[in-house]
Amino acid sequence: MTGLTHPVVELTGVSKTYGDVVALRSADLVIQRGELLAVVGPSGSGKSTMLNIMGTLDRPSGGTVRITGHDVEQLTDRELSALRAGTIGFVFQHFHLAGGVPAIDSVADGLLYSGKPRRERRRVAERALRRVGLGHRLYHEPHQLSGGEKQRVAIARAVVGDPPLLLADEPTGALDSRSGAVVMELLHELHEAGTTVVVITHDRDIAASLPREVRVKDGLIEHDSASAAVTTAALPEGAAR
Ligand SMILES: Nc1ncnc2c1ncn2[C@@H]1O[C@H](COP(=O)(O)OP(=O)(O)OP(=O)(O)O)[C@@H](O)[C@H]1O
Numbered sequence: 001m002t003g004l005t006h007p008v009v010e011l012t013g014v015s016k017t018y019g020d021v022v023a024l025r026s027a028d029l030v031i032q033r034g035e036l037l038a039v040v041g042p043s044g045s046g047k048s049t050m051l052n053i054m055g056t057l058d059r060p061s062g063g064t065v066r067i068t069g070h071d072v073e074q075l076t077d078r079e080l081s082a083l084r085a086g087t088i089g090f091v092f093q094h095f096h097l098a099g100g101v102p103a104i105d106s107v108a109d110g111l112l113y114s115g116k117p118r119r120e121r122r123r124v125a126e127r128a129l130r131r132v133g134l135g136h137r138l139y140h141e142p143h144q145l146s147g148g149e150k151q152r153v154a155i156a157r158a159v160v161g162d163p164p165l166l167l168a169d170e171p172t173g174a175l176d177s178r179s180g181a182v183v184m185e186l187l188h189e190l191h192e193a194g195t196t197v198v199v200i201t202h203d204r205d206i207a208a209s210l211p212r213e214v215r216v217k218d219g220l221i222e223h224d225s226a227s228a229a230v231t232t233a234a235l236p237e238g239a240a241r
Pocket residue numbers: 018021022023041042043044045046047048049050
């Protein structure tokens with residue numbers, strides 16, 4: 001009962017509290033296959049919380065999370081791991097690359113759940129690194145890579161298994177504008193190749209350049225350009241906007 005007909009992500013009334021901190025309040029969000037969207041908002045507004053819940057890395061305190069039609073709450077830990085491994089690529093806010101590990105193995109680790117033998121994992125990893133323009137840095141460890149290169153390794157790792165959904169938390173936040181532009185170009189390419197891409201960003205220009213923008217403030221989705229477009233389109237001619 002899942003597959004192409006279901007939205008990739010469906011959050012219904014999702015909330016998250018940490019003790020007395022309400023990080024997310026009754027969020028409703030539907031993301032269709034093939035979308036590219038930005039999640040923007042001030043620091044502490046709940047963006048990472050929302051992305052972690054979408055990525056099934058964290059459980060909500062209330063509400064329902066569906067990923068490609070699966071109600072996450074109904075899955076066993078094993079089913080959830082399989083869903084995550086097969087469906088979701090994650091780029092973390094601060095790279096999360098293990099020290100002392102060459103790029104090719106960081107990326108190959110993204111295929112650990114695939115059951116492929118190590119040699120095959122490394123072959124596919126090499127291809128992913130070439131795809132992000134790092135064919136000449138396969139054996140560099142994180143301390144030998146620039147910030148932009150580290151972020152590209154992190155993206156290669158996230159997409160090495162060809163997940164239909166890519167979640168990127170501030171992928172350009174730690175980069176200069178040139179490296180940031182390279183990373184954004186890469187995300188556009190993945191989107192054009194069919195991946196659904198969700199990008200958290202502080203950068204208003206980046207957010208405005210993407211087809212859909214979701215603004216979060218104080219744990220609330222205060223604006224979603226997708227639903228705004230529907231609402232304004234539905235207004236009769238001449239109505240106040
Ligand atoms: N594990 C936690 N325990 C307690 N409070 C938390 C925890 N994680 C997040 N919070 C709080 O929840 C709120 C939302 O945090 P979140 O990380 O989602 O913000 P953000 O929008 O991603 O911010 P930034 O732009 O700074 O990354 C913040 O007030 C934060 O302090």
